[in-house]
Amino acid sequence: MAAPKEFLDFVDTKADFFIQRLSDAVAIKSVSGDPQYRSKVIEMSHWIKDQFSAVGVETVHRDLGKQTVEGKELQLPPAVLGRLGNDPGKKTVLVYGHFDVQPANRSDGWDTEPFELTVKENGQLIGRGSSDDKGPVLGWLNILQYHHEQKKELPVNFRCCFEGMEESGSEGLDALVERESKPGGWFEGVDCVCISDNYWLNTRTPVITYGLRGLTYFKLIVEGPARDLHSGVFGRMVHEPMTDLIALMSKLVDVKGNILIPDVDNMVSIADDKERELYERLDYSIADVESAIGSSTTLSSDKVEVAMGRMRMPSLSLHGIEGAFYGTGAKTVIPAKVIGKFSIRLVPPQTPDNINPLVEKYINEEFAKLGSKNKCKLEFEHGGKPWVGDISHWNYEAAQRATRAVYGKEPDMTREGGSIPVTLTFAESLGVNVLLLPMGRGDDGAHSTNEKLDRSNFIEGTKLLGTYLYEIAAIAK
């Protein structure tokens, strides 16, 4: 069953309205990782709830409790659950997305204000969260608006789960999903899950995604003196926390991306020729990567190695050092306490449970080798397991048909390098098939400066998600 032409025309006609609504969403600074914006994330949860209620969805807020940040209790933003339709003759589709965003400041290098959606003449909609993940969440809203205003029944029963902590470890969400998946819970009867929260590999070819890497995120704290010191007065007299930290961080990963923590890299199988062929066939080139990152700095010139680096290998990244001097000028200080941040993206069979003890043991051994009198502590921040789905399921068939119908192209089947920890929880708690059907392109710059979503991806992506619902109804009676 193809999506009705009236739906596709409606999406085209309403394009400017949809973009204005995206602009309203982007304007709410729902940064989950920074406590000062927590009220904005909560405001965003109300905005989302009101918007979905207005198009006929029964919505509720689900309290996720509190989190402790630096000794202080902080309210978690409530999750928004929605439902529409309960026809036993239809499939029930659960969609997941998030309304929180990564931090963004103009001074990070943005060309425009990150929380003001800038509509460029070339069709780019620039603003934090435009692609990750407010645009895709609003894509579902656009579809529901058509059915509500035109008094058309949806081809499936619709359920949604939107959260405001995805960029910060999805605190509290696993427990909620497990609860709501039980008989009588909000997700009872769900037949499949669709997540739109990732990207094409390039700027041409749509993708359907059947895997995500997991994640384990650490804080490495080194402290010594009671306060910051004058480096002229105390340099070469004391063990410097920053020197210790840099020594430790330099032993985690080498410049070729090899993880130096014993047994982490070699927990993963080596791809055989048949598997390498899957990566060879992807519409993905070194030039695509270079254009997305804005430089020619890939670790290899072999496309398969680079693609596998993102999709089927673990990676360790050093993110930053809290407490280090980073301003302009030349402050001659010895920081008293520094906190290194690093994370490892995980692939099967790796999980935080089997990787974290290896990291802890290694850090302790390496710190002991330094002979430092400073104190060193490793803290696990948050994490999630990797996920790989079953592409032979009708859910994937529906997404493939929808992609062909809207884009006239065969989608690339990808595994994503990013992490959405709740994906595996949906798959396991509900026991149903899960897929990712992204809206944005590979050069959207999610998490980066000048994040954008192309107008055509927002509009055609809305059609894609809507068509997918019709294809489910057609295939899976």
Ligand SMILES: NCC(=O)N[C@@H](Cc1c[nH]cn1)C(=O)O
């Ligand atoms: N679009 C998915 C995404 O960006 N996920 C984040 C999740 C995360 C975990 N910790 C911080 N963010 C990702 O980085 O993959």
Ligand SMILES: [Zn+2]
């Ligand atoms: Zn996201």
Ligand SMILES: [Zn+2]
């Ligand atoms: Zn993200």
